[in-house]
Amino acid sequence: MTSRNWVKLFISTLLIGGITTGIVGFIVRWDEFAPFFIDFNIVEILAILFWLIGVGFIFSLLSQAGFFAYLTVHRFGLGVFKSNKLWNAVQLILIAVVLFDLVYLRYEVFAAENESLLPYIGLALVVFIAGLIVAYLKSKQTNKMAFIPALFFMIVVTVIEWVPVLRVNEESWVYLMLFPLLICNAYQLLMLPRLNERSLKERENIQKAPNSKPKRTQKKPSNA
Template sequence: MTSRNWVKLFMTTLLVGGLTTGVVGFIVRWNEFEPIFTSFDLLEILSVLIWLIGVGFIFSVLSQAGFFAYLTVHRFGLGIFKSHSLWNAVQVILILFVLFDLVYLRYNTFAEEGDSIWPYVGVAAFILVVGAAVAAMKVKMTSKEAFIPAVFFMVVVTTIEWVPVLRVNEESWVYLMIFPLLVCNAYQLLILQKLNKASQEQRQKVAKKPAK
């Protein structure tokens, strides 16, 4: 990918993260922000929105760091296991392991006596469903071999990026962070093919230009 398209990816993902967090923030923390809407305090609403967008920028940068790390790990994995099928099998095991930990560890750590395990299962299932849906879109854009790596990225990498708030387990922050991460990660995964194609076309145009 050309440096121009890397910058484009960075800036657009930054915008996606900021806007998503701005919207999600008002929804998941509505009880906290409702008074400023009922009083129609525009200055306060604007200041909160700017703060949420700033937080979204941080989430976006974290998402992009995870994406670039994933691209490196994916190449590294293919180099080690020498075949897509074997590397995919390893990724499936890691996906299952992360989903299990997302339920079991969180339930054991944070659940109080009498709490149901199903809300924890529901969160893991939601991430898996979103990951599978994004992976299905990725397959339509590329090939069926992209399905497992895409699910791996959407589940495993997103969960790793999510760890800072998972450790605190503050509900509003848990949901405030997960939605922007999923949106940013999905955006990067789905736009990558288009940017790679554009970069290739740009290189071909440069190569065809006659030397002066």
């Protein structure tokens, strides 16, 4: 990828993270922010919006760090296991372990006495279904072999990025961080092939440019 397209991906992902967090923040914390809208307190609304966008920028940076870390891990995994099928099998096992831990460990640590397991399963299902949708789109965009790596990234890497808030287990923050991470991760995953293709075309155009310039012909001196 060219530096220009990398900067485009960085800035666009940053903006998506900020805007998504701003929207999700007002939804999940509506009870807290509703009085400002009722009183039409523009100053407070804008202050909260800018704060949420700033938090979204942080979520976006975590997402981008996780994305580029996964690209390295994916190449490393292919090098170690020497086979796409074997590496995909390992990734499927890790996906299952992470989803199980997301339900079981959180329930064991945070559940109150006689609390239902369903909310914990529901949260894991949100991550799983989002991962399936993005992985399906990725496989359609590239090839079938991309499905499991995309699913791994959307589930395992998202949960790893999500860990700081999961440890606190404050419900509004759990959702506030989850949806921007999912959207930023999906965006990067689906945009990468397009930007790589664009970068390749740009390099080809640069290489062709010197050869495409017409050669200047020197005029013969006139005998007149």
